Amino acid sequence: xxxxxxxxxxxxxSAIFLNSCQNKPKETKIKYAFLFIGDGxxxxxxxxxxxxxxxxxxxxxxxxxxxxxxxxxxxVTTYANNxxxxxxxxxxxxxxxxxxxxxxxxSMNPDGTEPFESIAEWAKKQGLKTGIISSVSIxxxxxxxxxxxxxxxGNYFEIGxxxxxxxxxFFGGGGFVIPMKVINGDTIRIIKRAIENGFTFVNxxxxxxxxxxxxxxxxAIAPRLAADAAMPYMIDGNEGNPSLAxxxxxxxxxxxxxxxxxxMVEGGKIDWAGHGNDAATNIMETLAFDExxx
Numbered sequence: 001x002x003x004x005x006x007x008x009x010x011x012x013x014s015a016i017f018l019n020s021c022q023n024k025p026k027e028t029k030i031k032y033a034f035l036f037i038g039d040g041x042x043x044x045x046x047x048x049x050x051x052x053x054x055x056x057x058x059x060x061x062x063x064x065x066x067x068x069x070x071x072x073x074x075x076v077t078t079y080a081n082n083x084x085x086x087x088x089x090x091x092x093x094x095x096x097x098x099x100x101x102x103x104x105x106x107s108m109n110p111d112g113t114e115p116f117e118s119i120a121e122w123a124k125k126q127g128l129k130t131g132i133i134s135s136v137s138i139x140x141x142x143x144x145x146x147x148x149x150x151x152x153x154g155n156y157f158e159i160g161x162x163x164x165x166x167x168x169x170f171f172g173g174g175g176f177v178i179p180m181k182v183i184n185g186d187t188i189r190i191i192k193r194a195i196e197n198g199f200t201f202v203n204x205x206x207x208x209x210x211x212x213x214x215x216x217x218x219x220a221i222a223p224r225l226a227a228d229a230a231m232p233y234m235i236d237g238n239e240g241n242p243s244l245a246x247x248x249x250x251x252x253x254x255x256x257x258x259x260x261x262x263x264m265v266e267g268g269k270i271d272w273a274g275h276g277n278d279a280a281t282n283i284m285e286t287l288a289f290d291e292x293x294x
Contacts, residue, residue, distance in 0.1 A: 031260035033123070036067065037095065038289050039088060039142055040271025048279065049286040065286075066294040081110045088141035088271070089153040096120070096145040096264075104153050106144050112151030120146040123262035124167050130261060131170035131251040135244050135288070136268030137177050137229035138221070139163065146264050157181050157190070163219075164193035169261075170254055171199075172220040172247035174268075175229040194219050208242055211250060213257050220247065233269060234284040245292040265292055 038045070046068065053063035080090035081100045093101045093108075097116035101109060107116045120130045134143040139160045141153040148162035156177040163171065180189045195201055199219040202208050208220055222231045222241045232238060242250070248265050255261040267289030273282035 029260075032256070033128075033260070033262045035095070035119075035262070035264045036289070036293050037092075037142060037264065037266045038270050038286065039136075039266055039268045040274045041267065041286060041289070045270060045274065045282055045286050049283045049290070052283045053287075065290040067290060087153075089145065092142040092145035104151075106141065106148050106150040106153055106155075106159065107146075108149055108151055115149035118146045120168060120262055120264065128260045128262055129169040129255040129258060130167075131172070131255055131263040132168055133171075133244070133247045133251060133264065134173040134266040134268050135231045135285070136266070136272070137174040138171055139176050139178075140174070140230075140268060142266045142268060143171075143173075143264070160190035161188075161193060164190050164197055164199075166197075168217070170218045170220070170251045170263075172218070172242075172251060173222060173244070173266075174231050175203075175221045175225050177229050179229075191219070205240055205242065208246075208250065211254060213254055215254060218254060220250070230269060230272075233273070233281050234288045235281045243291070244288050245294070248292045267292070 046065065047062060050062035050065060050068070054061045078086045078091055080086040080103050082102045087103050089104050089106055090101050093099065093105060093116065096118040097107055099109070099116050101116070102112070105112055107118055108114060109116065120132065123130050132138070132143050132146050134140060136142075139156050144150070144153070144159045144162075147166045147168050148159045150158050150162070160176045160178065176190050179191065180187060182188075191201055199217045200215050201219045201221075202211065203221045204223055211218060211220070224232060224241050226232050231241060231244070244265065244267060248263075251263055255263065267285060270282060270285045270289060273285050
């Protein structure tokens with residue numbers, strides 16, 4: 001009886017093994033990877049935007065946003081290495097590299113002495129194209145962690161130089177907080193450095209629309225910027241500017257030829273509106289972010 005049981009057990013496991021081999025799905029290679037970051041966006045901001053979408057139609061409830069209808073969701077811890085309440089640099093570094101770090105570090109270890117490789121840099125090594133887009137200045141903490149390595153998020157000029165020297169294929173959105181600096185009597189301009197490194201620079205709506213596949217590396221800055229080098233708040237009007245959704249679509253058009261791409265898109269002014277306790281502006285920024293995803 002024991003031998004019969006063992007034989008049946010073996011046959012059972014063999015059948016399971018063979019079945020698992022036969023039904024094993026073919027390995028598929030992901031060609032296009034998007035990382036959308038709503039900076040400062042939590043459930044409260046999402047719910048408020050969804051309630052607003054219903055209220056303007058004189059209805060009660062929540063109108064689902066694009067990303068709230070995704071098949072999966074999860075919760076994560078966000079504390080930094082040295083502080084419970086995180087900041088954009090530390091949180092962005094965790095998202096971009098997989099490592100927690102200290103407040104203010106831009107893709108560097110906690111003591112600011114060693115760089116962490118970002119997913120965008122890794123993707124380039126795998127032969128993928130890469131794009132970085134943000135509604136705030138392109139040298140701000142969240143976009144910066146994908147291409148720069150600095151001990152302080154306040155090193156705006158140095159972050160800009162890292163951008164100019166990078167191999168990222170597409171930058172789009174806001175401009176530079178410190179676009180130039182005089183060092184030892186020489187005026188160093190970040191955009192000029194980027195052009196020298198092979199970037200095509202555009203900052204008019206006409207030139208932006210005219211960008212075609214095959215252009216090469218692109219640095220596209222919105223024609224109209226706020227005083228902080230960010231794109232204007234959507235609630236204030238965006239006439240003459242590409243929207244966050246426009247930048248995203250243009251990057252897709254330019255990068256989709258080839259072996260694939262990695263793209264990060266940040267709705268950065270959701271956070272700024274939150275800091276300003278401006279609910280109406282926060283709603284508009286959240287909806288603009290959702291439009292980029294849609």
